[in-house]
Amino acid sequence: MNILVLGGTKFLGRHLVEESLRRGHEVTIFTRGKTNADLFPEVEHLIGDRDGNLSSLIGRKWDAVIDTSGYVPRVVGQSTAILASATSVYTFISSISVYKDFSTPGLTEDAEVLKLEDETVEEVTGETYGALKALCEEEVKKTFPDRHLIIRPGLIVGPHDPTDRFTYWPSRVGNGGEVLAPDDPNTPVQIIDVRDLASFIVQQLENKAVGTYHVTGPDEKLTLGELLEQTKHELNAQTTFTWVPKSFLDQHDIKMWIDMPLYIPLGIGMDGFSAVNLDKSLGDGLSLRPIRETIVDTFKWSQTRDEQYTMQAGITKNKEQELLETWQKEKQMNIAPN
Incomplete structure (x- = not known):
């Protein structure tokens, strides 16, 4: 496959690039060229900005797109619009935080998500993050109604984690x-090793899977x-x-x-x-290291x-x-x- 990664030099992005290359795929990364710009000299680097400078994507084709850096629906909408005919599937990295009610363990992927009273809000805070991610998912589905892969990870952990919430x-x-x-x-506690997450995402693209998945762990x-x-x-x-x-x-x-x-x-x-249902992803082959x-x-x-x-x-x-x-x-x- 020829894969475009939107944001491919930081944490999940870099692990996705490494996993894709390990499995023999061609990779293009789209970044601002500011973070870890010297990583992956063997892949194509496209420079631009998610908000307003997507010209380097115009006229190109990829088998799959993985969006690791979408937080605001207006910005995600710009990417989906320009890539609508450029790819077979658009993968969006969302979050477990999209859900409205966490009072009961065992949430499945069809549980109700958060909504913003004012959908023009773009400031990403602890209060708006989940609802904005949910709106970003909707932007993806508008353009790719039958060709979207929505990944809702739990807390992503492992080497190169900039948040230190596990480290x-x-x-x-x-x-x-x-x-x-x-x-x-x-x-x-539910966490997902970034390497297992990257592996599952690329595996699902190889299998031409679509839909929405919780991706976290462990399985017990x-x-x-x-x-x-x-x-x-x-x-x-x-x-x-x-x-x-x-x-x-x-x-x-x-x-x-x-x-x-x-x-x-x-x-x-x-x-x-930290107790969401994992049956769907485990049933589709999510593999979790010890x-x-x-x-x-x-x-x-x-x-x-x-x-x-x-x-x-x-x-x-x-x-x-x-x-x-x-x-x-x-x-x-x-x-x-x-």
Whole structure:
């Protein structure tokens, strides 16, 4: 196949290019030429801008398009319009976050999605991200009603992840010492290794699949407590965990998911966020590597970054130490005799 990747030098994009090349396909990437521009000298690079400068795509043909960088429906509409007759299938990387109600585990691909009261809004925030992704999906379907492949990943993790929403834990646990963690070990976790995601997408294109798919994992229930204990087992058996309750985290303005990555407490209406149904993608051949491989490879990659690198998620070592000392003092005060 001849594949066009819109955004092919950052995280998922770069893994899609690597996987496509590994499987013998020809690849063209369309980017602004600003991020990791020296990657993939062996493929064709088209330079432009998603918002208003798509001229390098005009008059070209590809067997498949993979859109990894669409966040605003107006911008996605520009791409679908110019590529309407240029490809057999348009693949759009959406998100699990499109759904309206996460209160119940087991959501399937036909669950109701979010809507914006004002569909002209284009600012991407935590509040608008999911609804904008849902509108982007609709733009794709308008132009490619029977030729779309919509991928809704869970949290994408692994080497080259710029968000650190998973990397924080292997990095922190692997470096040892006393680790602050939320005392809610039964919280479910769903993640997808970026390499498994890339493999599934290219596989589906090879199989000429269309439709909408959840793509996350693992294929069995995984909890935050199990993940952290396995991370300790794989990386540093000397690491210890200090488990603190949600009330303590709230008191000190430690935010779920951001300051405590992967942590979404049970009972706040989000029990289904990390428990979506995977039957469709697993039935179509989604293959998931062991979680230990993701943990180890992510840690190894994280160790190659500059020593001065600042994590984009989680808490700093100084903040963690401050919280640990505060927690120990509070515990002592609570058990001290009157």
